[in-house]
Amino acid sequence: MAELALTDNILSFAIPAKNCRGRVVRLGAALDDILAAHDYPPMIRNVLAEAVCLTALLGALLKDEGSQLTLQAQTESGVINLLACDYRDGALRGYVEFDHERLALQPVEPSLMALFGKGYLAITFDLPAPRGRTQGIVPLEGASLAEAVQNYFFQSEQIPTLIRVAFNESAGRNIAGGLLVQHLPEGEEGRERLHVQLDHPEWEHVEIMGGSVTPAEMTDTALPLEDILWRLFSESDEVRLLSGKSCVKGCRCNEGHIRDVIARFPKEDKDDMVDEAGNIAINCAFCSKTFTISSASLNN
Template identity: 80%
Template sequence: MADMAPIDSILSFSIPAKHCRGRVVRFGPMLDEILAAHDYPPVIRDILAEAVCLTAMLGALLKDEDSQLTLQAQTEAGVINLLACDYKDGALRGYVDFDRERLASQPVEPSLMALFGKGYLAITFDQPGSRGRNQGIVPLEGASLAEAVQNYFLQSEQIPTVLRVAVAEEDGKVVAGGLLVQHLPDGEDGRERLHVRLDHPEWEHVEIMASSVKTAELTEKSLPLEEVLWRLFSESDEVRLLSGKPCVKGCRCNEDHIRGVIARFPKDDKDDMVDEAGNIAVNCAFCSKTFTITGASLNN
């Protein structure tokens, strides 16, 4: 059991015979740290937990340590005004801004449309070097965020994908888990997307098996992630475990970073930010910390 992937980690795997790769995650204490920064109602808490899982699985697809994956909702006339999560080398953070009055008028389990309105999900891949930045826009349609992102891979990237996320509460604590499986044509990771065959028979079997994963399998802390993969795929195929990566709450705010951001503003704008005491107070939405910068120090 010492070699098993612990909670708050991402486990990468492949199914060589079926030319598939995947990621499976389960989060507990790390997720509680992210959620504890704000007093989220259960519905908002759960949608953020789902978004954190999706961000982790998508971010873990990037190979370079300096790469970053950002998931951000652009909403229109919904309960949620802003949802933002990002992943960088195992560090995760997330935040939701929402309208409490609108939420109070919704049923206990509001639809995705009710939460986001006519919204879109922006998925941004920031990679070092010549790869640069790549962004995809996902209509927020379907029953869940996971379904919306799955449709993005199918329609925009033409990569057959199964995405499942489950969120549960245990003894007042939130546990969330997720599974991502993708088909790679002829086992080639970097092949042009136009060569992907969406109707490949070897993918159909994997898709059925991956789609059968249960909520309890993703969220049960006593069930190792390796066992989940074994249950789903091992009857007919070799499941190759590639790597496990621990995840932490990783808000990158600090006084030096805040000072650097403020320094980019014109002098007149910085002067307008200074309060009567001569300070600039900056609140980080992700971790709910307030940083106080003296206006005089910015002129040094």
């Protein structure tokens, strides 16, 4: 397989002898573009960077073109009111709504509970027909979003999963890296999974090796993703590289899409949206662009 670029790529891999597969990702310019859409304070920027990296790792599990993965936090009484990210065919986007006053009262490193309150994480897979949409919801518990997603796979999917995510901001660049490894004995292609347990000898070995990855390795833009995998797993097992996929910031808003959205509203609601100049202004939360549509140009 051709060598991947050092950032904005996802690399899929397998460890055949241990019945494990995984993904490793590093984001650079794509993450910069997502974070630059809003003037986020550092604490919120860190959370969104972790969420976007997780979304890339989960989205890379999708096999069919046009499939979409959405990661959304539903919160109550926390600093963050809403966090939403999604992935489709390598295109990533995400944003956060938060309470500035509550954020100012937080320590330098707030807990997950402080940021999200009594929150839940919804992970939604939109797949082509006939499979359609599936969704899992887990409490936002643990030390990080990555730990909450690990809990999702254990509770909802009964799949032993290791996830590590790191974020580094230096010299004006935002770099996030992540690793996801899963144990899928006997059942990767849809057969019934056998012997799936957290203390399975095959999984114990991979979990220890994968868990040794450092934040510096995941965010080192001079270190190829392939080399991370060799360092972690190749000493005792074959590591098979499967495929690579590039990532970009991919907000899907445009004037045609905005017009389609407006068209779904009843005439009375559309009339209420019109300003004094006779226009309807719609802001995209993901990319922070405002689209101004003349009401006269709409078919009411």
